[in-house]
Amino acid sequence: MKLREKARCRKAMPMCGAGYVMPTFLLCAYGFFANLRPSEPFLTAFLLGPDKNLTERQVYNEIYPVWTYSYLALLFPVFLATDYLRYKPVIILQGLSLIVTWFMLLYAQGTLAIQFLEFFYGISTATDVAYYAYIYSVVDSSMFQKVTSYCRIATLTGLTAGSVMGQILLSVANWSLFSLNVISLISVSIAFSAAWFLPMPKKSLFFHQNSSREINVTGPSHKDSINNGDLRCGSESEDIEAQIPLNNENSPADNRVEENTVNLLMVLRILWNDFLNCYSSRTLLCWSVWWALSTCGYCQVVNYVQGLWQNLAPPSHSDSYNGIVEGASTLLGAVAVFAVGFIKKSWSTYGELVLAFFSLAITVCIYIMDTFLSIWVCYASYVVFRIIYMLLITIATFQIAASLNMERYALVFGVNTFAALVLQTLMTLIVVDSSGLGLDIPMQFMVYAGYFAVISVIFFVSGLYHLISDWLRKREAPESSGVG
Numbered sequence: 001m002k003l004r005e006k007a008r009c010r011k012a013m014p015m016c017g018a019g020y021v022m023p024t025f026l027l028c029a030y031g032f033f034a035n036l037r038p039s040e041p042f043l044t045a046f047l048l049g050p051d052k053n054l055t056e057r058q059v060y061n062e063i064y065p066v067w068t069y070s071y072l073a074l075l076f077p078v079f080l081a082t083d084y085l086r087y088k089p090v091i092i093l094q095g096l097s098l099i100v101t102w103f104m105l106l107y108a109q110g111t112l113a114i115q116f117l118e119f120f121y122g123i124s125t126a127t128d129v130a131y132y133a134y135i136y137s138v139v140d141s142s143m144f145q146k147v148t149s150y151c152r153i154a155t156l157t158g159l160t161a162g163s164v165m166g167q168i169l170l171s172v173a174n175w176s177l178f179s180l181n182v183i184s185l186i187s188v189s190i191a192f193s194a195a196w197f198l199p200m201p202k203k204s205l206f207f208h209q210n211s212s213r214e215i216n217v218t219g220p221s222h223k224d225s226i227n228n229g230d231l232r233c234g235s236e237s238e239d240i241e242a243q244i245p246l247n248n249e250n251s252p253a254d255n256r257v258e259e260n261t262v263n264l265l266m267v268l269r270i271l272w273n274d275f276l277n278c279y280s281s282r283t284l285l286c287w288s289v290w291w292a293l294s295t296c297g298y299c300q301v302v303n304y305v306q307g308l309w310q311n312l313a314p315p316s317h318s319d320s321y322n323g324i325v326e327g328a329s330t331l332l333g334a335v336a337v338f339a340v341g342f343i344k345k346s347w348s349t350y351g352e353l354v355l356a357f358f359s360l361a362i363t364v365c366i367y368i369m370d371t372f373l374s375i376w377v378c379y380a381s382y383v384v385f386r387i388i389y390m391l392l393i394t395i396a397t398f399q400i401a402a403s404l405n406m407e408r409y410a411l412v413f414g415v416n417t418f419a420a421l422v423l424q425t426l427m428t429l430i431v432v433d434s435s436g437l438g439l440d441i442p443m444q445f446m447v448y449a450g451y452f453a454v455i456s457v458i459f460f461v462s463g464l465y466h467l468i469s470d471w472l473r474k475r476e477a478p479e480s481s482g483v484g
Contacts, residue, residue: 020139024147026198027135028154030091034098034191035158038166039105039180041322044306045313046105046177047114058111060307060441061434066115067303068428070122072421078126079414080267086201087137090130095192097123102185106178129414137201156334160327162187167323274411287399288416290355290392290459294362295420297451298389300427300444301366305382307441312375321379329383333390340394351399352463358388359456363449370445427451 039046046052047059054063082090097120104117135147165183169175279285306322313320365385369378400412430436431447439447 020147023138023199024135024150026194027131027147028150030095030191030194030198031131031151031154032158032161032191033187033194034095035155036162036165036187037102037184038162038169038323039102039177039184041163041166041306041326042170042177042180042320044310045320045322046181048310049177051178052109052114054111054114056307056440057434057438060304060444061432061438062111063114063118064303065428065433066118067122067125068421068425070119071125072418072425074122074126075414075418075421078123079129082127082130082133083267086203087130087134088195088198088200090127091134091198092192092195094124094127094130095188095195097121097127098188099185099192102181102188106181106185134198134201137203138199156330160330160334163323163327163330165323167321167327170323171321271411275415278412279415284400284412286352286462287396288412288419290359290455291396291400291416292419292423293455294359294389294392294452295417296423296427297362297448297455298393299420299424300432301385301448304432304441304444305369308369308378308445309375311441312373312378320375325379325382329386332383333387336387336391337394340391340398350463350467352459352466355392356456356458356460356463358392359452359459362388363452363456366445366449366452370442370449 044059047054047063048056078090100120101117101124104113104120108114108117132148132151135151139147162184166180169180169183170177279288309320309322313322362385365381365388369381369385372378372381397413400416427447431439431444
């Protein structure tokens, strides 16, 4: 009997018992080496330096926007391809695109060539969804939390180690920026090699399923619509919302879809109906709106902050501390993310006001970065900025994921990321691109500070309105009961 159980366990997907160890180890190794890129904190300096000899306008207004456009264009088709191809081929594609990116960074010359480089980097970021989705297809659901933490630790460790390594090699060993890019190329090549040894999953969320899944292809029921319509962000009805069947694996269905009948049209219908059902929840919609708005601004700041540092940095690259700052902000942000997991607090009443307050704090950080002509003040403000964002995005993740199953988890976070990317593309097109306003770096950061100030005002007004509404409702409740 034990032998039969072991044989079943070996054949079954997801893997059970110790079967998760090898794929988790390989995925963590991939995540570590794919992010161990010591040259990345000094990318802008490398492009503006003698190796590439590009101008600031070429780098900021013509080259960097290509990454945003390619990321947006590739995100949705890659999302579908990732599920259809069952993750591993897309992870391999990501590793290959990273190799091409850093190979071109070493040897490509001219604006057009570097724009192609940005396109391949857009492929690597669009395919990042495969990395985090892969593990859920090869391990048992009881291991999800553990293996997810392992993978995130691996990527954060790779980012931190890469940044610190680059700083040490540059400042202490006096290596060239070209040499740092060689190390980055070797690191991503190791990651690419590790991806080939990952076991091929036998199932995925939508296209490939081991067992039949109950799917409501006619959309949310009338009852769900009524229940969801009564829920709004910041109200005390959060406990009621937890009962919405967003995480129900066996919701009422009109059709049972077998593995061999799932096609693209059916998957799109499933996604659309799940989308309508999920975003009819006001609480989920509220946190998702903040997620999309803030992530847009965060990505713009992170993408172009090296340009700000370049204006304030000392003449010698060995005297700049971009690597230490990136490593410290990543490490401290990870500590903040770890700590927030121990905060046992309901965000139903004051959640929006908290978002408004910290969005204002982000505004202040960006404004200080842009106006104080000191590289050290700029560094310190950037570290605080990243810590605040990573803290808030973690809280938002907890709030959104609380009532979602795995299929809808992937959908909601995919939609939120897509919305953030659409906003970022519009901002890039208007503010950054040479075909738009083509603003210089200091003016761009003034726009980003104003952007977060608007976010703060929106959530302050909304939070205050909901707080007053709840207070009036509670005040009227005893009067109504007294009359009765």
